[in-house]
Every structure is written in structure tokens, then in C-alpha cells.
Amino acid sequence: MWQTSLNQPNLSEEEEKKALARAPSLRFRFIVAGVLVIGVIAGLAINLIFDYSQKLADLSYDRLLRSALLQMDENVGLIRNEVSIDIPWSAFATLAQAEEDRVFYKVESLEQGFITGYQDLNSFPPRFPVLDEIQFYNQAYSGEMVRFAWVQRNIIDAETAQTIRIILGQTRLSREAMAASITRKAVEVVVLIALVAITLIIIGSHLVLRPLHRIGRALEDRAVGDLTPIDINTPKETHHLKVAINHFMARLQTNLAQLENYTADAAHQLRTPLASLKALAENARDIGNSDHYSPEKQRQALENIVKQCDTLNQTVTLLLNQAVVSHRLQTHRLALMDLLVPVTESCREQALVALRQGVHLSLECDLKESLILGDRFSIQQMMQNLIENAVRYSGQDSAAPKEVIVQVMAFDLFYRIKVIDHGDGIPDSEKERVFERFYRGRYDVAGSGVGLSMVRDIVNHHSARVKILNTVPKGTTFQVDFAKHRFDGDDQ
Numbered sequence: 001m002w003q004t005s006l007n008q009p010n011l012s013e014e015e016e017k018k019a020l021a022r023a024p025s026l027r028f029r030f031i032v033a034g035v036l037v038i039g040v041i042a043g044l045a046i047n048l049i050f051d052y053s054q055k056l057a058d059l060s061y062d063r064l065l066r067s068a069l070l071q072m073d074e075n076v077g078l079i080r081n082e083v084s085i086d087i088p089w090s091a092f093a094t095l096a097q098a099e100e101d102r103v104f105y106k107v108e109s110l111e112q113g114f115i116t117g118y119q120d121l122n123s124f125p126p127r128f129p130v131l132d133e134i135q136f137y138n139q140a141y142s143g144e145m146v147r148f149a150w151v152q153r154n155i156i157d158a159e160t161a162q163t164i165r166i167i168l169g170q171t172r173l174s175r176e177a178m179a180a181s182i183t184r185k186a187v188e189v190v191v192l193i194a195l196v197a198i199t200l201i202i203i204g205s206h207l208v209l210r211p212l213h214r215i216g217r218a219l220e221d222r223a224v225g226d227l228t229p230i231d232i233n234t235p236k237e238t239h240h241l242k243v244a245i246n247h248f249m250a251r252l253q254t255n256l257a258q259l260e261n262y263t264a265d266a267a268h269q270l271r272t273p274l275a276s277l278k279a280l281a282e283n284a285r286d287i288g289n290s291d292h293y294s295p296e297k298q299r300q301a302l303e304n305i306v307k308q309c310d311t312l313n314q315t316v317t318l319l320l321n322q323a324v325v326s327h328r329l330q331t332h333r334l335a336l337m338d339l340l341v342p343v344t345e346s347c348r349e350q351a352l353v354a355l356r357q358g359v360h361l362s363l364e365c366d367l368k369e370s371l372i373l374g375d376r377f378s379i380q381q382m383m384q385n386l387i388e389n390a391v392r393y394s395g396q397d398s399a400a401p402k403e404v405i406v407q408v409m410a411f412d413l414f415y416r417i418k419v420i421d422h423g424d425g426i427p428d429s430e431k432e433r434v435f436e437r438f439y440r441g442r443y444d445v446a447g448s449g450v451g452l453s454m455v456r457d458i459v460n461h462h463s464a465r466v467k468i469l470n471t472v473p474k475g476t477t478f479q480v481d482f483a484k485h486r487f488d489g490d491d492q
Helices: 010-022 026-074 089-095 173-220 236-289 295-331 340-356 376-394 451-461
Strands: 076-079 082-085 103-109 113-117 135-141 144-156 161-171 335-338 360-365 371-374 403-410 414-421 465-470 476-483
Touching: 026 076, 026 089, 026 135, 026 144, 026 161, 026 173, 076 144, 076 161, 082 103, 082 113, 173 236, 236 295, 295 376, 295 451, 335 340, 340 360, 340 376, 340 403, 371 376, 371 476, 376 403, 376 414, 376 451, 376 476, 451 465
Parallel strands: 360 403
Antiparallel strands: 076 082, 103 113, 103 161, 135 144, 144 161, 335 371, 403 414, 414 476, 465 476
């Protein structure tokens, strides 16, 4: 039902609302996924910003620390074979730009020992010392984390040579403040970008799902029973959904057409035997009430009623089988099966019917197995229609052999079934028309005109081929070819 009915019971509406509430939201999933992705990216960005701000602050203040260390190093010399240093005021003035930080230093000689500074400042770089190479590192001292610059070099004059070591440290308060300021501003920008991105995702989710809403509205606005294809422009991502819906509606339209045809078939097939049965019953009643009552005439009338009931029963059975076959062709997949099974069962079921009409039915087959992809019930109905049709037309000519032969043969790529009779045959001009619904070549022979139409539908569903040949010297041969099932490796 494509349109919500206004007269729909409240219970159904409540159940529909509950089902809608329980249904997962595609938009919610899209937004949550987007928020999670943006959150992960923002977290990584903030972490990178924090590391970068730390490195940027160290880089900036390390330059000041290096400048002060070099100024101290330039004022180190040897006087009377002893190390002497005159620390310039400008070295500490450079570091004084960080007003909140404290400065620690120590100058010592490996040969002479402590020279000046903080004597308890025993700090060593994490890497092996290299002469004249300045190393920067963080290390705790005096209860605080301090950034140290460390250098070691040789002093040589004409009389002696000594190795001096200069250690200059500065607390990290200004560095941390600078890093925090950079991080805070960068985080504000990242958060702002994340919020804008989430807003765009929310808006974008509505725009992305709009084609689905358009398809839904297009279906809801349709009149009941309108199964024409959806003709609206949709993006590529929803194009396949639109095509799938159109294909589904086309199949549904086909099913409805088949249902209408089946209803028409039932009305067409039942109207005539019911009218005939009514006429025969009225005739039997009139014979009983007539002055010229004859038990023989009444018995004959009752026999006619019984025959007409048998005909009606056959017609109802055929219509029911046709409905079952039509349903199976629409809903059941083809499965691996032995073709000989439905052929043998059909011959066994029709043998007694043929015998009652004086027709000999035989099966000629040397195969032990014939595997195909098919539907067993449908193929059995096809064989019963072909055999029943052959038996019906075999007894019309008393001079012709009253026999029907069913043959099953194997070829390289297919199995061939032949149903051979020796009746009057089918003219070439009518061989294609006999598969049309309700077409009957002869009306003096009982029949419904839908059996061969059902045979054609079953053959087409199995991608098989059916052909009508002339039996020599007289009669008709129906030939059906089914493709063999090929297992993996059969062509190797």
C-alpha cells in the first residue's frame, strides 16, 4: 500500500510509530560518525599543537640561553695558569627578559675544580659530552624543573691547558606560560573549526538524505495502485535505489497482471462448464418430470452430469496447478535436480488416464541420471500437460497408432525430451499460436487452451527451448531441451 490510509486502525498507527521509534536513524549515525571523526582529528591536532608549542617555546628561550652561555664563555681565560672568569652583566640581562624565572650557573675546571656559581649544581647532559658542543636538556634542580645549557671546551695557552665546563640553567615558568598561550589560542581555533565542521555535517546530513525523502514523498503522494516508475532526478548514490524500486514495482506490476490474468482464466474456464452443468441438471430434472419419463434417458442425463463434473474438476485442478506454478516461478530459485524424476512421475500418473482412452504410453530412456538446475514441481506440471495433450489427440483417428512415446536423450550440452503422438498433427500456421492463452486449434476435442501457455512459461523460466515437430508419417512431437548442469572443473 503506497499511501497511508486515513481509515487505518489506531492500533496499526501506534505500532507504526513504535516501529519508527525503534528503527535506527541513518542521519544520527552519519552525525555521530562525523562527530567521532572530527573529535579524533581535533584530539590529534591539539596533541600536536601542545608538542609544537613546547618546542617553539624552548626554541625561542634556548636562543637567549645560548646567547648568555656564549657571553660567559667569551669571558673565560687563563691568568697565571689559573682559570679566571668575569661574568658580564649583559649575560644575565638577556635572561632577565623572563622576569619570573630564576637563573642558575656553574663554572668549573676539570683540573682546577669549582670556580664560581652554585657549587651544588651537579648536572650532566643525557648525551655523551662533545667538546665545544652546546647541549640543551631539562632536569630538576632546587625543587623546580630547569632548562640547562651545557658546554665543555679546552683552554690552551703557552704554558698550560685546561678543560672548563659551563652550566647555565633557567627555570621554565616563562616557557610554560608561552607554550600555554600558544596552545590556548590554537585550541580555540581548533574547537571553533570543529564546531563549524559539526554544524556543516548536521546541515549536510539533511541535504544528503533529501533525495531519500523525495523518493519517499513521491511514493506516498501516489494514488493507490499506481506502479509506474519513479521519474525524478536523483544523485548517483541514490540512483541505484531508485532503479531497484522501479524494478520491484515492475515485478509487482507483472505479478498483478498475472493475478488478473489468472482471475480472468478462472472466470473464463469455470463459466462454460458451470453453464453446461446447469443445463444438464435442468435436462435431468425435466426428464424426471416429463410424461415420457424413461429411466434410460435419466441415467444418460446423470452420466452426462458426472462427465461434466469430471471436466469441471480437471479445469479447477488445472487452474490451481497454474496458480502454484506461477507462484513458484516468481518465488523459488532453481535448484539442482534430476530431470528423470518429474518425467518418470508424470508418465506414471498419466499412464492410467491414457489406458482408459485406449492409448499406450511408454517411456524410452537409457539414462541413469540427468542433472539440471530447475524446479521439480513446475517441470512435472509441464510434462503432465504435454502428455495429457498428446493422449487427448491420439485417439481421434482410428487408423493411426494409439500410442504416446516419451523419450529422454542426452547430448553434449543439453538433455532433450520428446513427447511423440500419432494424432492429426498441428498445421505449420498454428504451431506458434498453440502457445497463446485460450487458443485452441480444435473445439471438438475437450481442452482448456491454457495448458500449452503454462508450458511456454515454464520453459522460458528455465531458459530452455521448446519446438514443435511433425511426427512421421502423422502426428506431433513436442521437443524440449534443458541445459546440463556443469560442475566446477567440467570444462577442464
